Amino acid sequence: MGLAADSGRAAPGRAERLSPSLPFDDRIDPEDADALVRIAGGDTGALHTAFVRHWEAVARAALRIAGDVDDARDAAQEAFIRLHARPPSADTPLRAWLCRVATNEAVNALRSGRRRVAREARHLASADAAATDDIAGANLRAERELVRETLLALPARARELLVLRAEGYRYFEIATVIGVAPGSVGTLLARAETAFREGYEARRGGA
């Protein structure tokens, strides 16, 4: 397929010419930057504002990974606890940062399987399952499990890239919160997507 990131190596001089220069509108939301300064100074009012402003997006991202409302709430809450205890620097895109912390927490919860029994029991009775017919519902659940399994098997950074991108975060935001050069996001993302696809298709074929 020639999809591997080897094409750059074939002509490094050429590839360098294409190093991305970022668009000029890559700026941190000034309201968030201000909030981060105040949170770091112990201002709980600023923390509350950030909480109200970002809870929904962060909880939604956590729910996608966790698949369980209680786990998602815990994971999102942990992100805000961490914001309170150890706020990142003011040049951090706050929502993307919270989203990363929360989804990683959700992954940890999935791995530990601490809620699995409760979750499975709830699934049987959930409105989600009742809304569709049994076979379609079962298929959807199986498919979601497959996607989660694939995600969980990826290296942490690849998973974070895919999750943040699916949540719609920009390259500069992703680069900042996962700590890579903005110019490398495209490469890392392409690799992560290929890895996901391979893992997904292998599982699907093997299932």
Next chain:
Amino acid sequence: MVRNALAGMRCELAPRDGDLRAVIDSELGGLTHLDLAEHVRACEECRDRAQALRATSALVRGRLLMLGPTATAAVDAPPFDRLLVAKPRTWLSLVVPGHADRWTIRAGAAVAAVALAALWPSVSTFAEGALQSFRVQRVQPITVDAEALRGRFAGLPLEEGKLREALRYRGPDKPTFTITSRADAVSRSGLALRLPTVIPAKVGVKPARFVVTSSGVADMTVDGPRLVQVAKDAKVSDPALLSRIASLDGATVKIEASPAVIAVWGDIDIPTQVPAITAGGAMSTPTVRGPVMFVAQVKSPVLNVSASVDVDGLRDALLKSGSVPSELVQAFGAIKDWRTTLPVPSGGSNSIRQVDVDGTTGSVSTRSQEGKTLTTAIWTRDGVLYGVAGDLPEADILAAARSLAPAKP
């Protein structure tokens, strides 16, 4: 190369996948974007590549969005007050790479060695004789350029997920760290805590704080064929090594973590001012305002492996395979009692040597960076692994290390 087989030529521009990928998301800034987008329209090869990338991207995005959430599932916010009373549960930023700025990682190097070692300890519950055990009885410095090595390994297509599957790994992903009181640290770890009586004045302005790592059990059962595949993916081609790896099929490894205790002195704290650090270190970085010193201790790690495994043969095959960088082969080859020796790697610019400390032989390393000097000392005594580290002169670290005494209750 299949692409452009008909035309019998390759694209002259040869853009990176990453740039093509960025063009798809309109994330390749300014003129570069326009140039490359135009090129993709004109070049059949690049169009095909971009199309393949777009298809993969769409598949992934589609699968992820399928995870929901559904309209029926809303996550109610918890009461805001609960956030304010919740204590920080983890202190990952202290030692886990990727969660801290580089200086902090290095300052915690000895602590990290001890904490990670804590994930490899004793399993006395397994039948005696059925397992081989590796118990750390001494530490030995090895000279490898850790940075250079990391660079070489980073280039290998070794995937954590695949390795995890091949080992049927069941256990914790990473240690967690709890900030707690000394009494609680003692009761959680079961250690007869020993603390320095000589504390450098520079870090002694506040009493020590205590951090305990989590305990946990990890089990692995080798899936031979899968592990062979992982090795092949990582460019291992030596048949002798591959057959050794295949023969591991069904072998078990059990690891049980004892909690490690880390005492922290100095002005390192939850940030009260926004640190002027760069984006890369933005995640959960504790502010280090002044000199810090860490004293870490954990029961000596033991790793147990099925008796069926010829571990010496495996090690020899690995070292001879050509897959291990020669500097590592040399460094590991120099360790005689390798089953009982914990290698302590030193970075390229480190100076490292053996010293007498705490009635035994340990290693002390010194590294200068950004105008600071980081010193770490590490040794074992009576079945406990100790590490002392800080951005302090060697004399201060050794004085503290040599003054360890049972902590008064």
